[in-house]
Amino acid sequence: MKIGEIAKQTGLKVETVRFYEAEGLIDPPLRSGGNYRLYGRSHLDRLSFIKRSRDLGFTLDQVRALLRLSDDPRASCDEVDAIAEEHIAVIDRKLADLNALRSEIVTWGGSCKASSIAECKVMDALTSSRASVTT
Incomplete structure (x- = not known):
């Protein structure tokens, strides 16, 4: 083909x-x-x-x-097992990061009762996060 x-x-x-x-x-x-x-x-x-x-x-x-x-x-399958175990550790770290991110976003969204973007806690948290990362 x-x-x-x-x-x-x-x-x-x-x-x-x-x-x-x-x-x-x-x-x-x-x-x-x-x-x-x-x-x-x-x-x-x-x-x-x-x-x-x-x-x-x-x-x-x-x-x-x-x-x-x-x-x-x-x-032997030992090397395949080692590669799989290494990958599982990476997956576990990503899952922990994603769960932490989810919790943070749920907290932001659950506390935001604003009627405009200027008062939005989610947007404020993202802006604050961005500012703390770049400084």
Whole structure:
């Protein structure tokens, strides 16, 4: 299949497919007589794995490591477990940050009974936060 078709089937952009190829995450595809890239089932499977991993928040380096590990099905799963544990820690930190942010926004919104933007506590809190970050 040509690059547009594999991009469509995987939900990736054509540029992203080219990027993953340039990064060495997928093998270079064969070329047609007209010099079009021709991708096979192995490319589709690998690109689908990459997309799913990226959608779940794995870094490009982690995806690269997972792909390397997937190339040797007899290898120990210990390194995969370590990558997963590292990613879980990142997810836990993000969840804690998001919960703290949610609580803060709920507090702002719950206390705002203003009738105009000039009196809005949410807008005031955002402005105050911005001012404290830039000073």
